[in-house]
């Protein structure tokens with residue numbers, strides 16, 4: 001790229017700076033480290049298929065998470081708990097196929113890493129080899145540090161996830177905000193430092209008070225990715241179906257709805273069905289002679 005290249009099309013997000021102006025390769029952990037150095041915030045969205053992954057990739061979202069939220073947002077389960085490795089491999093491979101520039105991060109599903117670091121290694125390797133993702137994410141701070149260390153030693157970039165860890169929904173008895181009170185706040189800080197020490201390149205902070213998330217962000221050298229953690233984290237993540245108004249039913253308080261896709265898509269389906277009933281679709285222009 002030469003010095004007189006035009007600035008990127010305005011339809012893209014801040015990806016151009018994140019890539020250092022290079023947009024024909026995938027985002028790497030080094031790009032994200034450089035972004036933290038520059039104080040540049042970035043965004044992450046979930047994606048569960050090639051179609052939506054491609055839309056977000058074209059929009060310049062630099063990191064796409066194949067979340068185990070696929071369980072409740074895409075596959076019809078109540079929670080993320082039933083999601084399997086085979087499902088995560090299939091969905092992650094689709095997102096990789098549908099994208100060119102985003103770093104694709106795959107969630108490790110419940111039961112795929114808690115047993116031992118060896119189990120975590122086996123399943124992280126499947127996501128890297130069979131799906132082709134660039135990084136994996138797993139839940140837990142101090143309790144997951146040994147597994148994170150082993151993966152990182154093996155050359156697998158790891159994103160950690162602390163605070164509200166949804167795979168523990170049955171232990172939490174719901175999805176309560178985490179890190180409230182001195183003891184819980186100190187535990188969150190210890191968890192954040194443990195995953196950084198273990199070699200994670202970033203850490204998701206889910207449903208924690210904004211002041212605590214700011215403090216963690218200031219104290220860590222790696223990127224913090226907030227969801228329900230206030231505005232001062234290095235990055236923000238949302239579940240795509242939530243931010244696009246596609247989720248059925250209630251969404252968490254921290255969600256902003258940037259579109260109302262559920263209504264748009266429902267209207268299209270209703271109009272199609274009405275035209276079929278009326279005999280006005282297909283029209284001559286949709287018909288072979």
Ligand SMILES: Nc1nc(=O)c2c([nH]1)NC[C@@H]1CN(c3ccc(C(=O)N[C@@H](CCC(=O)O)C(=O)O)cc3)CN21
Nearest residue numbers: 069072073080166175176177207239242247252253254
């Ligand atoms: N659609 C969807 N969006 C998500 O963000 C998401 C999922 N699903 N599934 C997995 C987890 C579950 N998440 C959730 C779900 C609900 C709340 C929630 O409603 N929390 C209460 C906290 C109240 C309090 O403790 O003060 C809230 O009222 O926001 C938070 C996170 C986040 N993740």
Ligand SMILES: CC(C)C(=O)C(=O)O
Nearest residue numbers: 046067068069204237
């Ligand atoms: C909400 C994000 C961080 C997640 O873990 C998921 O979508 O599964």
Ligand SMILES: [Mg+2]
Nearest residue numbers: 067068069107
């Ligand atoms: Mg998840």
